[in-house]
Amino acid sequence: MHQKPLTMRDVAKAAGVHPGTVSRTLNPLTRPLVNERTAAAVDRAARRLGYSPNPIARTLKTRKSFTIGVVIPDLTNPLFPPLIRGMEGVWDGAGYTTLVASTDGDPDRERQRVEMLVARQVDGFVIATAARHDEVVTEMMAAGRPVVLVNRTIQGSGAFAVVPDDRKGSTLAVEHLVALGHRRIAHLAGPRRLSTGQLRWRGFLEAMDEHGLEVNASMVATAEAYTESEGVTSAGRLLEAEPRPTAIVAGNDLLALGAYTALAELGLSCPEDVSVIGFNDMPFADRFAPPLTTVRIPHALIGARAAELLLERIEDPAATPQTLLFEPTLVVRASTAVPSPPSPRP
Amino acid sequence: MHQKPLTMRDVAKAAGVHPGTVSRTLNPLTRPLVNERTAAAVDRAARRLGYSPNPIARTLKTRKSFTIGVVIPDLTNPLFPPLIRGMEGVWDGAGYTTLVASTDGDPDRERQRVEMLVARQVDGFVIATAARHDEVVTEMMAAGRPVVLVNRTIQGSGAFAVVPDDRKGSTLAVEHLVALGHRRIAHLAGPRRLSTGQLRWRGFLEAMDEHGLEVNASMVATAEAYTESEGVTSAGRLLEAEPRPTAIVAGNDLLALGAYTALAELGLSCPEDVSVIGFNDMPFADRFAPPLTTVRIPHALIGARAAELLLERIEDPAATPQTLLFEPTLVVRASTAVPSPPSPRP
Numbered sequence: 001m002h003q004k005p006l007t008m009r010d011v012a013k014a015a016g017v018h019p020g021t022v023s024r025t026l027n028p029l030t031r032p033l034v035n036e037r038t039a040a041a042v043d044r045a046a047r048r049l050g051y052s053p054n055p056i057a058r059t060l061k062t063r064k065s066f067t068i069g070v071v072i073p074d075l076t077n078p079l080f081p082p083l084i085r086g087m088e089g090v091w092d093g094a095g096y097t098t099l100v101a102s103t104d105g106d107p108d109r110e111r112q113r114v115e116m117l118v119a120r121q122v123d124g125f126v127i128a129t130a131a132r133h134d135e136v137v138t139e140m141m142a143a144g145r146p147v148v149l150v151n152r153t154i155q156g157s158g159a160f161a162v163v164p165d166d167r168k169g170s171t172l173a174v175e176h177l178v179a180l181g182h183r184r185i186a187h188l189a190g191p192r193r194l195s196t197g198q199l200r201w202r203g204f205l206e207a208m209d210e211h212g213l214e215v216n217a218s219m220v221a222t223a224e225a226y227t228e229s230e231g232v233t234s235a236g237r238l239l240e241a242e243p244r245p246t247a248i249v250a251g252n253d254l255l256a257l258g259a260y261t262a263l264a265e266l267g268l269s270c271p272e273d274v275s276v277i278g279f280n281d282m283p284f285a286d287r288f289a290p291p292l293t294t295v296r297i298p299h300a301l302i303g304a305r306a307a308e309l310l311l312e313r314i315e316d317p318a319a320t321p322q323t324l325l326f327e328p329t330l331v332v333r334a335s336t337a338v339p340s341p342p343s344p345r346p
Numbered sequence: 347m348h349q350k351p352l353t354m355r356d357v358a359k360a361a362g363v364h365p366g367t368v369s370r371t372l373n374p375l376t377r378p379l380v381n382e383r384t385a386a387a388v389d390r391a392a393r394r395l396g397y398s399p400n401p402i403a404r405t406l407k408t409r410k411s412f413t414i415g416v417v418i419p420d421l422t423n424p425l426f427p428p429l430i431r432g433m434e435g436v437w438d439g440a441g442y443t444t445l446v447a448s449t450d451g452d453p454d455r456e457r458q459r460v461e462m463l464v465a466r467q468v469d470g471f472v473i474a475t476a477a478r479h480d481e482v483v484t485e486m487m488a489a490g491r492p493v494v495l496v497n498r499t500i501q502g503s504g505a506f507a508v509v510p511d512d513r514k515g516s517t518l519a520v521e522h523l524v525a526l527g528h529r530r531i532a533h534l535a536g537p538r539r540l541s542t543g544q545l546r547w548r549g550f551l552e553a554m555d556e557h558g559l560e561v562n563a564s565m566v567a568t569a570e571a572y573t574e575s576e577g578v579t580s581a582g583r584l585l586e587a588e589p590r591p592t593a594i595v596a597g598n599d600l601l602a603l604g605a606y607t608a609l610a611e612l613g614l615s616c617p618e619d620v621s622v623i624g625f626n627d628m629p630f631a632d633r634f635a636p637p638l639t640t641v642r643i644p645h646a647l648i649g650a651r652a653a654e655l656l657l658e659r660i661e662d663p664a665a666t667p668q669t670l671l672f673e674p675t676l677v678v679r680a681s682t683a684v685p686s687p688p689s690p691r692p
Contacts, residue, residue, distance in 0.1 A: 078424060289633065
């Protein structure tokens, strides 16, 4: 780390090449144009001298910042770190830096974070916070900014998106419970303003219908947010129904954890009294008491594909919008079991 | 979001002020110099026009990027998101953007990430990856770059650091076990090249000595990394000792989870056969089977204080280095209990 600024000219001299060659070598986009031996010589010279290319100067020249903005609801939701790691793996290799901003699920804060990222001239965005009607994202797309939606999508918007097959996930959950012998299956749904909440709910209704099982109003409760505390409240409502459901399909793993708490508060056991299924297979789901049966989403893979799709979109503004749907799988652990015969209530 | 670039001059005209006033208002460092009513008028005009200040142009003028680099071992370790959230809370308010880079615990990758952040002209660094002898961090400090170490420190280096009182944490763990009646207490230590591994180990030895309890070589196993899989291997070694320890003090919660697995593999129960204590109180530690007794570190608070300390250091290069030590507390859950009488082995 030198105090006196080095230039590409210094590196070129040390490597015995033209300064233009140094520039092409150190720019990830043009590096493939340089032959491998020359590129290696430039790298060695740059390393020996302690030269690092100046991305801010490069921005002014190429009008690109080599920075990508990722907007997520909450870094402390364990779903997002694996997604981000998947993205970084792709962007690191392509010379892009990742700026992560969190919104706490607040639309005003979403707007403010996006404006901050626009001001920093990011080359594109991955948005994990999209609502089904999302003014900020709609504006960004109308303004021609490269955007890829991840995990949550805006249906019919013509957006680029990489998401799990949410309907299919709910189907897997219901089929597993039906096979165990459950009939009174309730749904602890995520917020319906989000595609995940909407589609997992729809998938649940369709799968129940498919098996000729009735869903009355007392068997669906919708959480305001994907949090443990919302899960406790909504599961509490489901457990008041008479007769009580023997199983709960939760909209995600944090809601399922809330259901664990609601059951414990009523002195009920999982899975003996009520089976619970989550959605995501978040880190440590196998460690919970009981270990959580859940619908697994391949997070790192979804992150990586979203990252690749965004690079394609940045390179080619005319690229055709596409939605990649990833197939979920069911991971059976200890929170689901055959239903016990109903015990009479006092 | 306009396509045609707006300038401060446009905002100044709309707000009826001098362009210099707009510049002072929109720069977080000079904003306090502008009176509140004027600042509010500038904000309104900027918002109405859709103007966002250009941080890259601002960088060229002020030689500051209003960006801070945070280097962490691994975003998917649940310890780090709360730390980062704590930092962002402080920096958001001061107009700084956070760039997070992860190293996977690899020193080469640490160097590469730091060089990338230097190239992006970050104004300062928070480093959560420091080893006790850390060439990269030592070089950064020698070069006069603002650096605050968080969670892990380099003792005697004169660094700014915000860390838990690791020795004290081990003392709390040992005292709890001794009070329950344990005597054969083993230590599943973290890597000794890290201050956390070293100090928690020292604290363990001192506390055992304080209680007149012997620690022979078979009662300490040192993990190569703070991971579940390393925890399984090292706990397996501890459990081979004759007579078997009745309790394990783990260097962090992931190692404690590894100990759970090692116990299960041997057909042993926690806490009936062996008590286990973790360190950190990571998210969901209360959800594990059994819920984990652990030493709690105030992560968000540590993050926030590190963020504040870095801003102080950026403002005043002559600031006196300081180490903030945060007091840990013990959270007693279900993984610790009175020791059961030893059962004879075949």
